[in-house]
Amino acid sequence: MATTLEVKVVASLCCVGACGLLLYLYRILWLVPERVRRELRRQGIRRPPPSFPYGNLADMRQAAADAKRTLSTERGGTGIVHDYRPAVFPFYEKWRNEYGPLFTYSVGNMVFLHATDPGVVRDLCLCVSPEDLGKSSYMKTTHRPLFGDGILKSNGEAWARQRKLIAPEFFPDKVKGMLDLMVGSAQALVRSWEESVAAGSGGGALDITVDDDIRAYSADVISRACFGSSYGKGKRIFAMIRELQKAVARPNLLAEMTGLRFLPTRSGWAAWRLNRRVRRLILDVVRESGAAGDEDAGNLLNAMLRSAEAETGGVAAAEDFVVDNCKNIYFAGYETTAVTAAWCLMLLALHPEWQRRVRDEAREALAGGEPDFPSLQKMKQLTMVIQETLRLYPAGSVVSRQALRELSLGGVRVPGGVNIYVPVSTVHLDAGLWGPGAREFDPGRFAARPQLHSYLPFGAGARTCLGQGFAMAELKVLLALILSSFEVALSPAYHHSPALRLVVEPEHGVQVILKSVRPADGPT
Numbered sequence: 001m002a003t004t005l006e007v008k009v010v011a012s013l014c015c016v017g018a019c020g021l022l023l024y025l026y027r028i029l030w031l032v033p034e035r036v037r038r039e040l041r042r043q044g045i046r047r048p049p050p051s052f053p054y055g056n057l058a059d060m061r062q063a064a065a066d067a068k069r070t071l072s073t074e075r076g077g078t079g080i081v082h083d084y085r086p087a088v089f090p091f092y093e094k095w096r097n098e099y100g101p102l103f104t105y106s107v108g109n110m111v112f113l114h115a116t117d118p119g120v121v122r123d124l125c126l127c128v129s130p131e132d133l134g135k136s137s138y139m140k141t142t143h144r145p146l147f148g149d150g151i152l153k154s155n156g157e158a159w160a161r162q163r164k165l166i167a168p169e170f171f172p173d174k175v176k177g178m179l180d181l182m183v184g185s186a187q188a189l190v191r192s193w194e195e196s197v198a199a200g201s202g203g204g205a206l207d208i209t210v211d212d213d214i215r216a217y218s219a220d221v222i223s224r225a226c227f228g229s230s231y232g233k234g235k236r237i238f239a240m241i242r243e244l245q246k247a248v249a250r251p252n253l254l255a256e257m258t259g260l261r262f263l264p265t266r267s268g269w270a271a272w273r274l275n276r277r278v279r280r281l282i283l284d285v286v287r288e289s290g291a292a293g294d295e296d297a298g299n300l301l302n303a304m305l306r307s308a309e310a311e312t313g314g315v316a317a318a319e320d321f322v323v324d325n326c327k328n329i330y331f332a333g334y335e336t337t338a339v340t341a342a343w344c345l346m347l348l349a350l351h352p353e354w355q356r357r358v359r360d361e362a363r364e365a366l367a368g369g370e371p372d373f374p375s376l377q378k379m380k381q382l383t384m385v386i387q388e389t390l391r392l393y394p395a396g397s398v399v400s401r402q403a404l405r406e407l408s409l410g411g412v413r414v415p416g417g418v419n420i421y422v423p424v425s426t427v428h429l430d431a432g433l434w435g436p437g438a439r440e441f442d443p444g445r446f447a448a449r450p451q452l453h454s455y456l457p458f459g460a461g462a463r464t465c466l467g468q469g470f471a472m473a474e475l476k477v478l479l480a481l482i483l484s485s486f487e488v489a490l491s492p493a494y495h496h497s498p499a500l501r502l503v504v505e506p507e508h509g510v511q512v513i514l515k516s517v518r519p520a521d522g523p524t
């Protein structure tokens with residue numbers, strides 16, 4: 001009798017628990033996002049109708065599949081169309097045409113405000129309060145092993161403290177101190193290409209896919225900057241971070257929607273194990289180089305460790321800070337710079353007149369020597385070419401934010417929790433901001449400074465890229481040395497197909513024909 005009663009009580013409790021859980025899930029998966037969507041709709045902001053529980057995910061997948069089927073490579077006057085949005089972001093294109101420059105859509109229970117409206121973008125650029133705006137939390141749970149609590153994804157006070165500690169390491173005088181390591185890495189790349197040209201059977205010309213070599217350059221530079229003379233070990237660490245990146249590439253939607261980050265999955269388990277190894281290796285290298293004395297104490301990670309220890313007073317917290325930010329800086333600086341250099345070579349191959357100008361300018365500035373700070377400053381045309389490359393092929397395809405509390409942007413009342421996505425390529429190709437030639441390559445437009453909110457390759461406002469001075473120096477060193485040594489033409493094998501991976505990159509690589517043009521006494 002007592003046993004039956006106990007069973008009934010337990011069964012009733014289970015029923016109540018199950019109902020409670022269902023109600024809770026219904027609330028967070030539907031009621032809360034629906035309230036936010038209604039609030040935005042009341043202000044006239046339209047949206048594609050979401051379905052339960054995945055929002056507009058199915059529409060996005062369908063649009064991407066349709067685009068893949070219908071859009072084989074478009075070829076225009078020059079054979080290459082720079083506007084890649086129909087291929088890469090077909091769903092944004094469809095919705096923007098239907099609903100205008102401001103609309104909302106949903107992925108699961110996460111509501112996104114897609115904004116190219118100039119007023120909203122301007123206010124987003126001007127908002128510097130870390131309590132109002134932070135980084136979007138979309139994918140934060142999935143990507144946790146990769147970014148931890150580092151600068152890229154943290155918000156509020158935690159972000160402000162990290163920014164204060166890391167920013168001085170990228171001040172111009174620090175970047176000046178890193179020029180030699182950039183020059184050394186770029187010279188090694190140029191030398192290897194020269195040897196290949198000389199050894200090849202192409203009569204002084206070499207048909208080459210540049211991407212892997214440029215990635216190796218970018219990895220080399222960032223590894224030397226982070227790890228000093230232990231950069232060889234650093235490269236192994238970075239190879240493992242790349243593995244980690246692959247392990248967390250697929251969104252764990254259930255975890256994103258419920259916030260439960262300890263849901264067991266096979267990829268989550270693999271990422272957790274890799275992450276432990278990466279942490280151990282980073283700390284080993286940092287400790288070794290710290291113990292090795294002056295020569296190594298000059299590297300970025302040691303400098304960050306020292307300032308974190310001074311700030312927090314705790315070794316464990318400082319170690320977490322260095323490990324997370326080592327992964328963050330690698331992620332932020334490696335692929336972005338490499339892909340920009342590859343697109344830049346593609347564009348210069350396509351525009352020989354600009355290539356000639358940049359080569360002449362580089363040769364004059366270098367005067368037979370190696371790149372240094374004053375000579376890089378003289379290369380104004382090269383700066384404009386890189387700026388134009390970043391306008392047409394911005395490595396960061398969206399500036400993403402989250403309203404951390406209700407706030408007003410461009411007259412729109414944005415409820416707390418909404419993710420705000422500004423598609424950078426749409427802003428960069430807006431004829432209203434850039435004129436009728438917005439879709440053409442014309443570096444000359446950067447002779448004048450663009451308006452703040454019309455040019456966002458390094459993001460916006462308080463969260464703007466910390467490494468932009470470093471990246472510009474790295475790109476200028478590489479391109480000045482390549483162009484001083486080679487004439488670059490597009491190979492007939494090049495197939496223009498920008499594709500979204502981590503950044504928008506050339507799907508099949510950039511194939512060019514290199515011809516040696518270095519005068520006998522030029523720099524190596």
Ligand code: HEM
Pocket residue numbers: 151152153163222328329332333334336337340390394395396399400456457458459460461462463464465466467468470471
């Ligand atoms: C062409 C190369 C690069 C591009 C296009 C680029 C672009 C960006 C973008 C779009 C952001 C986000 C800004 C925002 O949300 O407003 C960002 C953030 C960041 N970048 Fe870069 N980046 C490049 C190279 C680098 C390099 C070489 C480093 C370091 C070595 C670096 C370090 C960072 C850091 C630390 C942040 C986070 C800033 C924060 O949240 O406070 N970046 N970058």
